[in-house]
Amino acid sequence: MNSLVPLHPNNVRFHYRLPFGAEYLGNGRTRFRLWAPLAKTAAVELDGRHRVPMSPSLSSDEEGWFEVETDCEALTQYHYVLMSQIDGEISVPDPASRCQAGDVHADSVVIDASAYQWQTLDWRGRPWHETVLYELHVGALGGFAGVTQRLQELAELGITAVELMPVSEFPGAYNWGYDGVLPYAPDASYGTPEQLKQLIDTAHSLGMMVFLDVVYNHFGPDGNYLASYSPFFRNDTNTPWGQSIDFHRPEVVDFFAQNALYWLQEYRFDGLRLDAVHAIGDQSWLRTLAAKVRAAIALEDEEIGLEKRHVHLVLEHDGNAASLLNGGVAGESGSGKYEAQWNDDGHHVLHVLLTGETGGYYADYAIQPAEKLARCLREGFIYQGEPSPYRDNELRGESSVELPPTAFVLFLQNHDQIGNRARGERLTALADPAALRAAQALLLLSPQIPMLFMGEEYGAAQPFYYFTSHADEKLADAVRMGRRKEFSRFPEFADSAALDALPDPNSFSTFMASIPEPVAPEEDASAGQWMGWCYRLLLIRREAITPYLPGAIALDAQAIGPAAVYARWRLNNGTVLCITVNLGKEAVTDSSDTTLDALATLAGADVLFDSGGVLDSLAGGVLSPHSILVIREAAR
Template identity: 45%
Template sequence: MRVGAAYLGSDRCEFTVWAPDKQSVSLEILAPEPQTIPLTKGDRGYWRAVVTTPPDTRYGYRIDGGELRPDPASHFQPEDVHGSSAVVDHSAYRWGDRDWQGLPLADYVIYELHVGTFSSEGTFEAIVPRLADLKALGMTAIELMPVAQFPGDRNWGYDGVYPYAVQTSYGGPEGLKKLVDACHQAGLAVVLDVVYNHFGPEGNYTAEFGPYFTEQYRTPWGSAINFDHAHSDGVRNFFIQNALHWLRDYHIDALRLDAIHAIYDFGAKHFLQELAEATALLSQAEGRPRYLIAESDLNDVRVIRPRDLGGYGLDAQWSDDFHHALRTVLTDEKTGYYADFGRCEQLATAMEESFVYSWRYSPFRQRYHGSDARDRPPVQFVVSSRNHDQIGNRMLGERLSVLTSFDGLKLAAATVLLSPYIPLLFMGEEYGEEAPFLYFISHTDADLVEAVRQGRREEFADFHAEGEAPDPFSRETFERSTLNWELRQSGKHQVLLSFYQALLALRRSRPALRTLTRQNLQAIGHDDSKLLILQRSAAENHLWAAFNYSLQPQTVGDRPPQGTWEKILDSAEPQWQGAGATAPEKLTPAGETLTLPAQSLVLYERRF
């Protein structure tokens, strides 16, 4: 059951809104010709009317004679979150991506970006000229942080209140379509971050229409969305249709589902399973793959296990454990959830098994946590050395580039890109962007702004942060987070960019790296020396790598298996502004001593 305003052509539009327990719903058209039209109530609380009116019609709904409200399923909010909704004719856009067939998930190399701070313009259109650079880097997909309409012109996007509408300040529906079209013509897939666990606090009128929320559960953002109580069928439909809306009307290739651990559903069929089934049907009907990628801190393999094995059937999920294990061996951070990590043996476990906590006791949580993911292929996991959360949820928004050395940045890049998982880069990391990525908002309610400020202060208590967090409402906070794109053209930034390109070229050209399986994969961690040894093989291609996360040179006692191994990458070499290579050009099981400089890695390939 589609909801919202569906333009039918020939100046006819069908308006559908879900309001199951209301006595009357009237459609008020504000422009081009003001008129009031009572809607007719049908099965299960859906109210409808087919009206003669053109695209761009401005409208709203009046429930039981109350205040005029925007459409909860509005496709466009040209006057921000409190203004009227607008009818969008999705058939009017002339797509140029007819030859686009999508990419296998195993080929995804994801570049996460925030539209508002990726460029000084902060628009979809401003991203297009940089697609060629991302393609040259080795990216195969971009991931947009949420673009659903939020209040004002600056926000991370997780305060969106109109899940179907495209943020006006970014360029609206037309701008997003042009960006997706350009990406597909450049051979890049598009992942969109969507939020199905809460609505933002300002402009959220959905509760006035129906029981979208339940008090049975609580999320960090307030009342939970009603996925399993009375009338939950309408709520589930609202979000399933939303997913199909992005995949169908905007040609999006994959959805990143935000914080699914805050989607509470104890029914016999979980909402995520129903969503996966609907997505699979669309993929089959349109003849190209669409994917669902979950963000979850549950370490629950049921999320990605196939439906016939009792899982929800999502395609992939993020592995926070990989990030935490890597971050802590690089920086020795121990605050908050990082207290559970810090050992190279854990990083080796993450490399081999995806989760470190697979029903192991977590001191931070003070309970057992996670499940065993070894029966799922690595292609179902997304890993990173940083992302918007891990940067922006720090009080000062520091990137890894200011928390570790230049050698540490190369080491982090290699750990992610030589792993058997789908890699994700956060915008700017490829050249060592040093500007912070801070948390910012532009709410219009002064009390709400102050509540956000206070909430940020309390959030940092677990991390024992000292000092004052930047004001999230300040425009300066937003502007400080904008990328300095020109940095990539010179100095150490250009060197780091070239290093990422070299790693991604190896990932494409070597079967051992291109094949995302657990077969012929071995990782060994040494806590005393902070060394990690990684071996990967596929199709007669054998690679062996040694990573030194220590701030001191370390002698590697491990040796590769039988054969002669030739060095193909050494982060300590002068071309990468390293301290000077000490690893031999060739390595044999009984060869000379292998010593690695501080925070460096070396990669060997077997020749015979």
Template identity: 55%
Template sequence: MSPLSQQTQVRPHDRPRDRHFAFCLPFGAQVQGASQGQPSTRFRFWAPSCETVQVVFEGDAQATPPLTMTPTGNGWFEAQAPCGPGTLYRYDIGNGTRVPDPASRFQPQGVHGPSEVLDPRAYAWRHAQWQGRPWEETVIYELHVGAMGGYRGVMARLPALKELGVTAIELMPLSSFPGERGWGYDGVLPYAPHAAYGTPDELKELVDTAHGLGLQMFLDVVYNHFGPDGNWLGQYAKPFFRADIKTPWGDALDFERLEVRDYFSDNALYWLNEYRFDGLRLDAVHAINNPGWLRELADHVKARVEPGRHVHLVLENEHNEANLLETHFNAQWNDDVHHCFHVMLTGESEGYYRGFTESPIRKLARALGEGFVYQGDPSPVHDGKPRGEPSGHLPPTAFVSFLQNHDQIGNRAFGDRLRALADDDALRAATAMLLLSPQIPLLFMDEEYGSTQPFQFFTAYTGDLADAVREGRRREFAHFSAFNDAETRARIPDPNAQQTFVNSSPPPAEAPVEGERREWMHFYKSALCVRAHLLMPRLHHAKALGATVLADDTANAQAALVARWRLGDGAILTIALNLGHHDVPLDTQPEGMVIFETPGRARDRADAGTLPESACIAWLTGDVREYSSEHDARIAHREEPHA
């Protein structure tokens, strides 16, 4: 462990018996002595490209003269100032250039404004004893905080999400980015939650409220690049980057440097220990291209959160590196599953769907039975090069599956929801497989209402950067057949337009749920109720037994399979899925009780030896009643108010 990392270990008074939490960062502004009424703040800043640095105070503290920082070696500068929470400051790196703190805890005026000194222990947690939930109990609901009305807007929806059967809320990235609105993947200050969504204490209240309802809170974090506007690191810390490796976002981050590794490792611990998130989703780690650091990060997390807490780490990784899921990470987003379903539901075959158009039902069978589709196989999307590693030895819970998420909707030219592209009956059948498979399901906001509202790519850039993003977005689709002329591409929504954000924001929490929205919600709720009562208690040590293809004729719209899993208690879960437009023979009747079916009365046809078109039927062996009552008791105990 590095000397810097040693300074950030969890201290005794940060453990759950306390109601106040702070992660002591080895850099940035750290309040000292605030509780004694004589606050002072330590400033620590890594600027190896600078000879001198000053702390410059602004706002109410601007009468305080700039404070010259003391160099302490290896590019580090330190200073102690008689100031406390609420102080606004920047670093003067020379030539009149003033920059925000790269470890700023809050940017109340945005990424180009001053940083604010905060006392993280000012918030008193109401549910400080919350220890999280086992990974097998996870049902993820991904959402965009801004589109949901900020932290307060998300908080208002928590009771309904709990009632739906969701057990984990995953927030798209919160790190400060330029402008009021954006997806968050262009963040430049990873420690400062975006000011447009609310204050840091309001974010803590959101997490606290979720915990009081028995809900986990996950956060999407971006450690592979910084955004194009507001990142000053290159001017005072050039060694943070590698000039010899270029990425789509500029020079690559140098994860061989201790300071870079610590900067992001401490960020993960900061969100988990100070904001009490229950898990992190690491965006596009294939762009980091440093598995050694990923393992180091996971080791730090496991060693430095309080004993007994359930903390989960999830990867997005195009490389399908199964070895990372064996000991260090709970799961990976399984794009392979999504692509199989999407090809069968929509018939699309361009872009990365090219790798899934040949026998998609067989590829889905492999994904359900072994995890990844590509396990070292040549991929047409990767110029025929091998992709992935063998994954059949991993438990099904090592894979997060989905039919929709922010990428798969928002990266489409018009942000089309899957329901706008697919047949409703087939979509319900695919959804049933998603929600009842032992793989961990993920829903995207408003999906549970059968939403057809788009989720489009939006930003709030201005000037030349706005023009570049708008035109770059339209050029991305030039190689797709539907957008091969400039006139068609010009209709792609402008990411910077306010209306693009409005188009992507779901109805408010208080909007009535009626008609087909209510019907879809009931469908999702019913399937998740079955998962909660009959499957969750049995998922630990579950093992896939493989999947048998019943029909595979893409030209004639025939696609059906039967998948089986042995659950932790030895019970067998069997799910038959037909996404084709024709009935198929079901020669062998699965054992057990039917626990879910779509459409209604599909089991009658199955009993007669036929799996209807657009159908999904699940059977389970074992004592269903015993596990239902046991699960009810566990949930009731978990949701008791915490001291």
């Protein structure tokens, strides 16, 4: 039931058969299935006119399921009518809706998933070590069609994978996407399911992967009807965003596992980024999900008769769960491991070095930041079981020393680290431009997997705010008050006037101000310099570093100044990649033994990148401010 439908060996239609929801069967027939144990009766109402009763499943192991197969064409609008034990008669959208006729409270739409004609049938993805991520907000770039138009220039820049912030149906027309309530339906404000498939198809034709950010730790506060008819949530525990999802129930587990496979197989996404999985109560589910995805993709390859397809799973996990990672080394079908985790530690210490900020969670990185950056480059995570001062000395993290560099996604900016600031400032407004360029060179040339945030490639100055579009004014006001309360703890917002000046997250103007302005490098000198810098770095990465990342290991990394680090990695061809970087505004002149060792390796080495006179200054025993040198030692 839940498999791909090959219609012809050379014309595979990527229709993933779901075991629930509305499945168009062809010939004007559709099957509807819904898990509603807290409903006495259920029916599906078609186009607001024709109500078809649903029958309880006859299977003894499917208690609480209602189903019916009936005459129903694709594009028919529908909703379920339930007699709930909690709320009486209610009309609800399909929790597995593939498409909505409007917003989260509107009717769902029957979709013929086999209709889209894929043009890139031979696409098998790219190996994980080739990944260069570009995170973007679909709405800010003009919806699915707008993103599609941007793909060519991103491919030419050297981006190999775009990562979409969540696209599942959320309340209103603009939202970060983490308030989604219908995880199978692309948001109608972004475009149609076919337009999303065209985006992915176009990316594949350009040799680019597409990743999707998915939210399996909570549902948004508006439009979530699940609790009215199913025991989907726990009553004994909460997440920061509401009731905890009950991952001990097999129906709940399957709902999310099927969602992952649906995006990967029906839409042919190349990977998923799982949001804030530390908030999932049953952590063992993460291994179960990974293993199921690996096995299903291997079976897909066998059924279709094509070579192995590369599919990648990435975590965001505040607990630095190193035991869940493999860095893309072992992708066997039964593996319960993930390729990588977002390296928040790396971001935080780089932010401290670039801005001098030490408030909030940055306090954990304020003491000896260069030493902490060295550990990040050497071992991945900075916190590997040590007490976190910010968290009242709670122990945080697991040992990551044995993991390859590719087990970590490194970044200078992302949606959270910009948008959760009170004023949404990018690093272009906070850091010295020369220091920021040196940091970007470190990001793009180190062996960890790099990620840029939209606009970062041309030094965008526009802020990126937190924004919503809740129609419910009480909910909108609760969001405003929550933001005010959060920032009132900071000295700069001690008076009400400062808080009143904060952008209103529910205002359309806040969303509009978050859209990075398009640039023409030939007309904007600064943007052109940033683009040229980024292009040059990604070209070096592609030609001199990426091919040799599988099996790469860190040899050493040490602080050689208050904001300076020297790091070395052995690549799989036996050469040694060496990076010397100074993010500080003062030159490093008191050469330690480590620095002298670095100088000694320069003879006969291949200089991959010099930010400007660094090689000459090092020869004189000085590491200039805001500088970086990247060399490659010959194999020995």
